[in-house]
Structures are given as C-alpha cells and as structure tokens.
Amino acid sequence: MRKSKKERQLLLQETIADTPFITDEELAEKFQVSIQTIRLDRLELSIPELRERIKNVAEMKLDDEVKSLQIEEVIGEIIDLQLDESAISILEIKKEHVFNRNQIARGHHLFAQANSLAVAVINDELALTAKANIRFTRQVKENERVIAKAKVVKGESEKGRTTVDVKSYVGSEIVFSGVFDMYRSNPTQR
Amino acid sequence: MRKSKKERQLLLQETIADTPFITDEELAEKFQVSIQTIRLDRLELSIPELRERIKNVAEMKLDDEVKSLQIEEVIGEIIDLQLDESAISILEIKKEHVFNRNQIARGHHLFAQANSLAVAVINDELALTAKANIRFTRQVKENERVIAKAKVVKGESEKGRTTVDVKSYVGSEIVFSGVFDMYRSNPTQR
Numbered sequence: 001m002r003k004s005k006k007e008r009q010l011l012l013q014e015t016i017a018d019t020p021f022i023t024d025e026e027l028a029e030k031f032q033v034s035i036q037t038i039r040l041d042r043l044e045l046s047i048p049e050l051r052e053r054i055k056n057v058a059e060m061k062l063d064d065e066v067k068s069l070q071i072e073e074v075i076g077e078i079i080d081l082q083l084d085e086s087a088i089s090i091l092e093i094k095k096e097h098v099f100n101r102n103q104i105a106r107g108h109h110l111f112a113q114a115n116s117l118a119v120a121v122i123n124d125e126l127a128l129t130a131k132a133n134i135r136f137t138r139q140v141k142e143n144e145r146v147i148a149k150a151k152v153v154k155g156e157s158e159k160g161r162t163t164v165d166v167k168s169y170v171g172s173e174i175v176f177s178g179v180f181d182m183y184r185s186n187p188t189q190r
Numbered sequence: 191m192r193k194s195k196k197e198r199q200l201l202l203q204e205t206i207a208d209t210p211f212i213t214d215e216e217l218a219e220k221f222q223v224s225i226q227t228i229r230l231d232r233l234e235l236s237i238p239e240l241r242e243r244i245k246n247v248a249e250m251k252l253d254d255e256v257k258s259l260q261i262e263e264v265i266g267e268i269i270d271l272q273l274d275e276s277a278i279s280i281l282e283i284k285k286e287h288v289f290n291r292n293q294i295a296r297g298h299h300l301f302a303q304a305n306s307l308a309v310a311v312i313n314d315e316l317a318l319t320a321k322a323n324i325r326f327t328r329q330v331k332e333n334e335r336v337i338a339k340a341k342v343v344k345g346e347s348e349k350g351r352t353t354v355d356v357k358s359y360v361g362s363e364i365v366f367s368g369v370f371d372m373y374r375s376n377p378t379q380r
Contacts, residue, residue: 070290075298100260107319108265108302115298128329129297135321 002032009041019172020053021090021147026171054079054090066120068127068184074120075112076148083123084162087150089113098142105140110168110176117150118164118180126185130161134178144170153179160184192222199231209362210243211280211337216361244269244280256310258317258374264310265302266338273313274352277340279303288332295330300358300366307340308354308370316375320351324368334360343369350374 003011008031015022015030024042028035042049048056064083066074076091091097097109111134119127140146146168153163161181168176193201198221205212205220214232218225232239238246254273256264266281281287287299301324309317330336336358343353351371358366 073289073296099263102316104318106263106302106306107322108298108305111301111305112296112298115301116296126292128294129326131323131325132297133321133323136319139318 005041008033009045012038012041013045013047016047016053019169021050021145022171023050023145064123068119068122068124069116071120073116075109075116076146078117078120081120083121084152085121086152087117087121089117089120089148091146091148093140093142093144093146095142103142105142105144105146107136110136110140110146111178113146113148114150114166114168114176114178115180117148118166118178118182121150121152121164122162122182122184124184124186126183127162128183130181130183132178132180134176136176138170138173138175140170140175146170146175148176195231198223199235202228202231203235203237206237206243209359211240211335212361213240213335254313258309258312258314259306261310263306265299265306266336268307268310271310273311274342275311276342277307277311279307279310279338281336281338283330283332283334283336285332293332295332295334295336297326300326300330300336301368303336303338304340304356304358304366304368305370307338308356308368308372311340311342311354312352312372312374314374314376316373317352318373320371320373322368322370324366326366328360328363328365330360330365336360336365338366 012027024035024038027038062078062081064081066081074089076089078087078089080088091113093105097105099106115129148166148168150164150166153165162184164180164182166178166180167174202217214225214228217228252268252271254271256271257273264279266279268277268279270278281303283295287295289296305319338356338358340354340356343355352374354370354372356368356370357364
C-alpha cells in the first residue's frame with residue numbers, strides 16, 4: 001500500500017540519512033512512486049541531489065589520513081576513514097570495469113576496491129594482505145555505484161595480523177563481501 | 191657441494207623442462223654458480239634464453255580457445271589452455287603493478303591474473319566468480335614474472351558451480367593460491 005505524502009517524506013529523510021548514496025531511482029522503487037515525486041519530495045525537504053551529497057561528503061576533510069599507502073593508490077574514492085576502526089569508499093563502475101560481452105563488472109575491480117580499503121584502514125606504514133575469503137553476491141552493472149564499507153574486527157586475529165571485514169553495496173543491496181587478514185609491521189599499535 | 195659440469199647440465203635441462211620460465215638468475219642461485227656459467231651451459235645445450243622460450247610458447251597455437259571472455263580481457267598472457275581442465279598464464283610485474291613505497295606487487299593484480307584465468311578455463315559462454323578463498327604467500331616485487339596455473343577440480347562443486355584451483359609462482363616459489371567457485375550458465379557441459 002502506498003504511504004501518505006507525510007509518511008513517505010519522513011521515511012525518505014530517514015532512508016537518505018542511513019544510506020546517503022541511494023539514487024532517486026532506487027528511492028522511487030522503494031516507495032513505489034515516480035522519480036519526479038522523489039525529486040519534488042527532496043526539493044520540499046531541502047535534501048540535495050545525490051551528486052551534491054557525494055560532493056559534500058568528499059569535500060569534508062577525512063578525520064584521519066591514510067598511512068599504509070598513498071591515497072591515490074586507493075581504488076575508488078575514500079569518503080570516510082577512522083584508522084584501525086572503519087572506512088568507506090565509492091567506486092563508479094564504468095566501461096573499463098565491465099566485461100565487453102555482458103556489461104557485468106569484473107570481479108577483480110570489486111576486489112581491488114575492497115582490498116585497497118582494507119589496506120587503507122590499517123594504522124601502520126606497512127600493511128599487506130595475507131589472505132582473504134570473498135563472495136560476489138550480486139552482479140554489478142556499468143554505471144552502478146559501489147559503496148564499500150570496511151570494519152576492523154577487534155580481538156580475533158592471529159598474532160601480528162588484523163582482520164578487516166568489507167561489505168560492498170549498490171543501493172541497499174550487498175554485492176560483495178570479504179574478510180581480509182592483513183599483515184602489518186607494527187601490530188602492537190592496535 | 192657443487193656438482194660436476196655434466197651433472198649440472200643434466201639437472202639444468204630437467205629443471206628448464208619442468209619450469210620453462212625460470213630465469214638465469216634463479217638457475218644460477220639454484221646451482222650455486224655464476225649467471226655467466228648458466229649462459230654458457232645453455233649455449234652448449236642449445237637451450238634458448240628465457241625471452242625466446244616465452245615467445246616460443248606464446249606463439250604456439252593454444253589447444254583450445256577462450257570462450258567465457260575475450261582473450262584480451264585476460265590479465266596476463268595465456269600460454270596454455272585446456273577448457274574445463276587447466277590453464278597457465280604469465281604476468282610480468284611492472285611499475286604500475288606495485289606500491290610506490292616498497293615496490294611490492296599489489297594484491298589485486300595477482301588476484302586479477304588468477305581470477306581471469308579461472309574465468310578463461312571455463313568452457314561456457316558465461317562464467318562469473320561466486321566466491322574465492324585466497325592466500326598471498328610471498329611478496330612479489332617489480333620485474334618478477336608470475337606464472338599462474340589453474341586446474342579445474344572435478345566433482346566437488348555445488349550444483350551449477352565449478353571449482354577452479356589456481357596457484358601462482360615466481361620461479362619455483364608459490365606466491366599466491368586461490369580456490370575459485372565459478373557460476374556458469376551451462377553446468378551440464380562438464
């Protein structure tokens with residue numbers, strides 16, 4: 001059943017607060033209204049469009065600075081970073097990321113985004129991947145935007161290692177998940 | 191103890207037959223002689239230099255043709271392919287594959303080589319990675335040459351999946367191993 005406009009706008013605000021990178025198309029589908037309705041809702045609520053929301057986040061200074069690699073070596077754009085805690089990055093899937101034949105994103109690009117985020121979150125000059133257990137749960141297509149979220153898992157790793165959990169989403173759907181076991185030069189910093 | 195020249199040349203021939211992409215440097219270390227000695231041995235035995243050996247292999251027509259992706263989409267160069275059986279590829283680690291800071295090859299390039307080989311070995315128009323369990327066992331440096339060997343594991347997969355085992359080597363040292371669980375559109379072809 002369709003919600004009243006008031007209900008919908010309330011839920012819309014909550015949804016965008018929880019998942020700021022959701023597209024108008026995804027919102028329209030979620031609330032079973034037209035994209036135009038979502039745009040009007042956003043206007044009334046003074047919620048900027050997605051492109052602006054991403055820009056705002058990207059322009060905020062990160063709380064922490066990447067230590068383990070050069071920031072331009074990260075695949076995707078880091079928009080949040082708490083060293084040894086968590087990190088978020090965005091990767092736009094373009095033509096060069098997909099198979100020619102079916103426009104499905106190639107696994108190694110999703111892996112590269114997640115893996116480099118797992119490196120970046122480590123508060124150490126040296127961080128290298130020892131092993132990883134990964135899962136591709138939904139095909140990602142050209143022009144989709146993948147949000148990777150990394151979380152450092154506390155107190156479960158082998159000596160000298162740090163476990164990083166990465167989940168990647170398109171909208172609210174999980175497309176990739178991985179558990180990365182990272183070497184670091186200075187494990188006592190944890 | 192050093193071997194006699196005759197013994198060494200016999201072992202050298204065997205070693206190159208077993209691991210055709212071994213470098214003169216690696217051979218020199220293995221037999222504890224100078225690189226110059228290895229070169230003279232090769233001359234006497236009429237064994238071409240590594241670059242030629244790779245070219246010869248690359249110029250041989252592959253027994254099978256890649257079906258699941260376009261051959262130029264494979265990361266590395268495929269030098270052997272038996273569809274639904276096994277495949278081998280070579281990737282030269284260059285400047286663009288390593289971290290600026292320490293010249294260590296980035297994990298996602300080794301992953302990409304192995305993953306695309308696991309796709310290429312599948313005898314199907316559609317092959318996608320469902321999950322993977324991977325391990326980086328030794329750092330790979332700039333200018334090293336990684337040989338990935340994929341083997342299709344028979345009769346152990348979930349329905350509609352094919353398991354591919356990939357091991358990657360520098361010389362005789364294993365640097366990466368992975369078990370890839372592949373979706374395919376036509377599992378009955380196995």
